[in-house]
Amino acid sequence: MLGALTAFSPMSIDMYLPAMPAIGRGFHATGGEAQLTLATFLAGLAFGQLFYGPASDRWGRRPPLLFGVLVYVLASAVCALAPTIQWLMAARFVQALGGCAGPVIARAAVRDRYDARNSARVLSLLMLVMGLAPVVAPFFGAALLTTWSWRGIFWVLVGFGVVMAVVTLFGLRETRSAETEAQARSEHPLRGYLALATNWRLVGYMMSGAFNAAALFAYISAAPGLIMGHYGVSAGRFVWVFGANAASMIAMSQVNAFLLKRHTPDWILMRFRPLSLVAALAMVLGAVTGFASAWGVLVPLFFVFASFGFIGANTMALGLSLDPLRVGSASALIGSVQFGVGALVSSLISMSRDEGPLPLSVAILACMIFSTVALVAASPRRPTA
Numbered sequence: 001m002l003g004a005l006t007a008f009s010p011m012s013i014d015m016y017l018p019a020m021p022a023i024g025r026g027f028h029a030t031g032g033e034a035q036l037t038l039a040t041f042l043a044g045l046a047f048g049q050l051f052y053g054p055a056s057d058r059w060g061r062r063p064p065l066l067f068g069v070l071v072y073v074l075a076s077a078v079c080a081l082a083p084t085i086q087w088l089m090a091a092r093f094v095q096a097l098g099g100c101a102g103p104v105i106a107r108a109a110v111r112d113r114y115d116a117r118n119s120a121r122v123l124s125l126l127m128l129v130m131g132l133a134p135v136v137a138p139f140f141g142a143a144l145l146t147t148w149s150w151r152g153i154f155w156v157l158v159g160f161g162v163v164m165a166v167v168t169l170f171g172l173r174e175t176r177s178a179e180t181e182a183q184a185r186s187e188h189p190l191r192g193y194l195a196l197a198t199n200w201r202l203v204g205y206m207m208s209g210a211f212n213a214a215a216l217f218a219y220i221s222a223a224p225g226l227i228m229g230h231y232g233v234s235a236g237r238f239v240w241v242f243g244a245n246a247a248s249m250i251a252m253s254q255v256n257a258f259l260l261k262r263h264t265p266d267w268i269l270m271r272f273r274p275l276s277l278v279a280a281l282a283m284v285l286g287a288v289t290g291f292a293s294a295w296g297v298l299v300p301l302f303f304v305f306a307s308f309g310f311i312g313a314n315t316m317a318l319g320l321s322l323d324p325l326r327v328g329s330a331s332a333l334i335g336s337v338q339f340g341v342g343a344l345v346s347s348l349i350s351m352s353r354d355e356g357p358l359p360l361s362v363a364i365l366a367c368m369i370f371s372t373v374a375l376v377a378a379s380p381r382r383p384t385a
Contacts, residue, residue, distance in 0.1 A: 053332020204378020
């Protein structure tokens with residue numbers, strides 16, 4: 001159930017990636033305008049989460065979630081019927097405002113039940129479900145594109161939202177504690193966010209995860225143009241490349257869950273963070289030198305994705321553990337900043353007219369450097385095993 005709630009974002013993003021060129025052609029829009037439908041979705045995810053966090057702390061996890069799912073269903077239908085690219089951008093923004101309720105409340109529900117180490121383990125397991133979406137969704141999207149049209153992808157998302165509304169209504173138990181409710185009712189949401197934003201360790205973990213997510217969103221935004229446009233890979237083969245990267249992240253998230261049986265999240269982060277830096281640097285070198293053509297970029301990218309399996313769940317769990325009475329708000333703030341930074345970076349990538357590998361490679365390396373600096377600032381000087 002919780003895993004399915006985290007799948008709103010990847011399902012809504014990854015299923016329509018193979019259709020982005022078709023969307024551009026259908027609306028006589030540029031590739032950059034088609035990519036902006038992703039950037040507006042990410043912006044909606046960033047903005048909407050700030051509402052659901054305090055709302056779920058105050059009124060419980062279930063009511064805000066049900067409201068968000070219903071908004072998602074209606075907006076997905078508008079996406080399917082959009083007459084212009086501008087309508088699609090606006091509908092994608094509203095779709096994200098509804099869909100972001102799922103991951104915010106799923107993360108809060110995990111922290112309601114578990115401590116930091118066990119939360120990291122459960123979040124790693126949830127990444128198995130969340131990570132399967134980038135593997136499976138592009139295949140569904142490509143199949144729908146050949147048998148129906150890009151509009152059919154959004155009708156499928158309408159159906160997904162309806163199923164999740166029914167599951168939320170009848171299958172989700174309330175997990176919010178009475179102490180969390182009392183804290184939420186005793187302070188204004190902005191005061192709660194201020195308290196979270198002045199916790200320097202929470203901010204460090206949040207920014208480390210945010211730059212990590214920004215690298216992921218930069219890739220998602222640029223992947224169709226780079227792989228299908230620059231390297232000439234067909235839509236059918238594109239989904240295999242995209243799925244392989246997602247599979248590496250899934251596999252390493254499960255290794256992370258195993259390591260958490262013996263080690264703390266901080267210990268794991270400090271030992272596996274260098275993998276992303278080395279892989280991102282190799283990616284830049286491959287882009288600059290042209291060594292091995294596509295392989296010189298895509299192989300290092302595979303290892304960048306693998307490193308994500310050790311970073312996302314651990315930084316999220318550690319950030320949520322630092323203020324147990326504001327879990328919903330903390331989940332919302334962390335998620336909002338992640339998608340906000342992701343929207344900014346993906347927008348910058350979409351404004352670049354160069355579909356080659358260098359802009360993406362440089363963006364990923366910069367994100368990995370900033371993520372590492374934030375992690376070092378937040379982590380204990382001597383992380384325990």
